[in-house]
Amino acid sequence: MSSLAEYFALHRPVAKWSIGERVTGKFNGVPFVGTTGGEGMVNELEGSVVTVFVDLPIKHNGTWHTTFIKVKPGALRKLSVL
Numbered sequence: 001m002s003s004l005a006e007y008f009a010l011h012r013p014v015a016k017w018s019i020g021e022r023v024t025g026k027f028n029g030v031p032f033v034g035t036t037g038g039e040g041m042v043n044e045l046e047g048s049v050v051t052v053f054v055d056l057p058i059k060h061n062g063t064w065h066t067t068f069i070k071v072k073p074g075a076l077r078k079l080s081v082l
Contacts, residue, residue: 015039017050022079025052027069028060033079037068048073 017023017036024033037051049070057066 012041013048015048016073017076023052023076024079025071025076027058027065027071030058030060032056032058032069034069036076039073050076052076 017039019036019038021036022033023036024031026032032052032054033056034052034054037053039048039050041048050073051068051070053068054065057064058069059065
């Protein structure tokens with residue numbers, strides 16, 4: 001019987017983002033800038049999501065997202081510093 005570490009190494013995706021990276025992207029069509037939190041697997045159907053702590057609040061469909069949002073890892077880009 002294999003250990004839990006071996007099981008998760010075989011059956012879960014490797015994280016693409018580290019905690020504290022500055023990123024940009026779009027959340028339901030609204031552009032944002034923020035800092036990554038944890039990345040984890042929600043379930044087999046939805047896949048992996050990244051928690052992003054946003055710099056400014058986002059309003060979408062009458063709901064304010066003031067602290068954090070959850071987005072797919074592929075929807076993020078590393079923020080380039082000029």
